[in-house]
Structure formats: C-alpha cells, structure tokens
Amino acid sequence: MNNVLDAIPAEHRAVIIDELARLEPAMLTELRATKEPSSEQTRAVVDVLITEMMNNLGPDWRPNERGQAIEKAIGAYYSAWPTNE
Numbered sequence: 001m002n003n004v005l006d007a008i009p010a011e012h013r014a015v016i017i018d019e020l021a022r023l024e025p026a027m028l029t030e031l032r033a034t035k036e037p038s039s040e041q042t043r044a045v046v047d048v049l050i051t052e053m054m055n056n057l058g059p060d061w062r063p064n065e066r067g068q069a070i071e072k073a074i075g076a077y078y079s080a081w082p083t084n085e
C-alpha cells in the first residue's frame with residue numbers, strides 16, 4: 001500500500017477519486033501523498049461524498065445509480081479507515 005487510496009477496493013476507489021478530482025483536488029493530492037488519513041482528512045473526504053450522495057437522490061429520496069455508488073464508496077472508505085468518532 002502506497003497511499004490512503006490504495007487501501008480501498010478499486011471499484012470504490014475510482015468513485016472517490018472521481019468525486020475528489022472534481023470537487024476537492026487538493027484533498028486528492030493530500031491523500032495520494034499520505035499513508036494514513038488524519039481525522040480531519042477523513043471528515044473532509046466523507047463530507048464531500050455525503051454531499052454528493054445527497055445531490056444524487058431521486059424524487060423518492062433514494063439514491064440514484066451514482067448515489068448508490070457513492071454510498072458504497074463511503075462504506076469502503078470506512079472499512080479501510082475506521083474511525084473512533
């Protein structure tokens with residue numbers, strides 16, 4: 001494992017990278033240069049992903065396909081990097 005993102009399965013890593021590249025490229029750069037995320041980095045990543053998941057809810061308040069992918073990516077991130085918060 002070379003960086004934070006390498007600990008996340010490829011399918012979910014791709015979603016995280018896509019969202020961070022679009023919305024928080026500086027955070028993506030930080031994660032690529034870090035072996036273990038800080039609590040602040042984890043909060044920032046998850047905040048971005050949750051916001052985007054909420055932006056991908058359908059009229060019935062259920063995530064559309066992209067929202068589901070983001071939801072799964074959040075779970076994969078927490079599986080790789082659990083927090084005590």
